[in-house]
Amino acid sequence: MRQCLRLPFTAGPYRGWVHALLGVVTVSAVALAAAGLLILWPTAVPAPAFAAAAWLLTGAVGLLGPVRRASVRLANGLLGTGLQHPLRPRRTATAAWTLAWTLAGAALAAASSLALFTLGLPLVWLDGGDTIAFGAQLRIAPGAAGSWTLAAAAGVAVATVYLAAGYTALMRRLASLLLGPGLGERLAAAEAEADRAAARNRLARDLHDSIGHTLTASTIQAAVAKQAMASDPAGARLAMDAIESASRAALDDLDRALGVLRGEPAATHPEPTLSELPALRDRIASTGTELTIAFDGDTGAGLDAAAAVPPLISREAYRIVQEGVTNALRHAPGAEIQIHLDLADDRLLLRVVNPLTDTRAKSTGGRGLAGIAERIRVLGGDTWAGIEDDAAWTLRAALPLRPSVRR
Template identity: 70%
Template sequence: MRQFLRLPFTAVPYLGWIHACLAMVLAASIALVTAGLLVFWPTAIPAPLFVAAAWFLTGAVGLLRPARRAGLRLANGLLRTALPAPLRPRRFATAAWLLSWTVAGGALAAVSTVALAALGLPVVWFRGGGAVTFGSDLSVEPGAAGAWTLAAGAGALVAAVYCCAGYTVLMRRLAAQLLGPGLAERLAAAEAEADRAAARNQLARDLHDSIGHTLTASTIQAAVAKQAMESDPESARLAMEAIEGTSRAALEDLDRALGVLRGEPASTRPEPTLADLDALSDRIARTGTELAVELDGDPGSVPDAISREAYRIVQEGVTNALRHAPGAAIRVRLSVAGDRLHLRIVNGLVDAPGERAGGRGLTGVTERVRVLGGHASAGPEGGSEWALSASLPLHAPARS
């Protein structure tokens, strides 16, 4: 109720009135064009023919490509809608919008005319009264007998304001239906949002795997360097060089991710694949952790997309081992058998078996494997080891 009473003191009805006035400008322009087109009509133009021709021309304007965009801008600006920019013309819906706009605008213009005429009644009363033609002849008496004109003028003004507010509400709803996105546009927007969400998830997984691995390895290398600083300066120097190299790689990964977020062209730097496992082994060896990699089959036969994801899975498994079981030996086995790639990362347990649950890394591994149509599992084995296993198809499954 309070909001209803506050309407005359907001911009809503007055912007709606301006919107209706623009409808009258459009209607007057179309009427002039219609009159110009019918000027050579051999006989007097019947009123129904003129109205029909004007309506037909109004609908034809709605079929033009810019009509929807112009109507939408006016609706967003004056009716305070928040409709997205159109992706394609909705010609017949826009034609219906123009026809509805001119009809509703004409009705509001008629109400405004009556309200303005009613506002003239108090003027006549102040001048001493007299006869007024207001639909029918009215007599405004001087003195107290004509004071009713004040209430009539104020009531007409308030009624006109609320009619403008009602016009605004009505046209907002019509704009959403006729100028807003159609089914095809909503589907396209949903698909685009799904693609953006998938890209963000992929980016988050890549950042977690690459940056998380680098920070974990750098932390362990820094600890090694600290311990060897006095007893073995050469080992400390090598550890510091390893930290420098891994940090530089992390900065490159971060720069590539930020470029994706900014919409910049894709980096030409190739993403690591199974062919880069030797470099990964070298980085891990510098932390003082034993890492054994066993290959069964030809990693070169693995498609690039699968190879990149497999590398990230191995990287995440090794990172988890470094983080949760520092110093424990790590074994990585890759097997190419038939049309599948099998991965297995095993390390000794240092912490309690249940402490790894719920991390983002294993969630990311599961998401990667699921997207590729494979399956993964992780958990303690035999009470003394932790194993991460994944099986990936080498080729996308055929679609029926």
């Protein structure tokens, strides 16, 4: 009730009135165009035929592509609809909107004209009264007998404001139906949002895997450097150099991620693949942890067979191995880590194994394992992580070489 009483003192009805006035201007311009066309007609055109022609031309205006964009801007600015920028014309719906807009606007303009006439009645009364034509002869008496014109003018003015508010509410509803996104636009928006969500999830996984690995390795290297500072300065210097190199790589990954968030062009440097595993092994060796890599059972294969792995699978497999190594460093520092890679039946099978420790036995997994599972699920593969033979913690993954990517 209070909101209803405050309505005449808000801007909504008056913006709606301006919107209606623009509709009257539009239909007037179309009527002038129709009149210009009908002048060339060889015979006299009856008024109903002229009105029908103007009405049809008004609807035809809505078939033009830019009309929907202009209508959305007007509705957002004057009706407060908040419609999204249109991607497609929706010509039929826009034509229906144009007809509804001009007809409703003409009705509100007619009511407003009546209100303006009524507002002039008190002036006639103050001037001593008179008889005026108002559909019929209307006698306004002087003195107290004509004071009813004040109440009539005030009542009609307030009623017109509420009528404009009703026009605004009605046109908002119609705008959402006729100018809002169609099915195709909603599907496109949903797909775009799904793509953005997938990109954000992938970015989160990449940051967790790359920076988490770097921080874990750097922490262990810093501990090694601290212990070797007095007894082995050269070894401590090597550990500090490894920390610096890993930190620079982490900064590059972070800069790439921030560029993605800002919508900047993607960095030109490629993401690491299985061919980078020897470099990973060397970095892990600087922490004092032995890392062995075997491809198809051969620890001396030099990963030449990794070239047979498609780039997408190779990148994802590297991230999975990296996360497995990071978990091993975090939960079983100093323990030997073994990486096994095998190509079999159009699938890449990988295992990351480290001896079981008390810390490893208590581990229940976290975001890292969840990220691995998500990566593999998207590619249509399988994963398993847990204690194997009561002696080792094992991360297993099977990735199809020709994945059917799922969302």
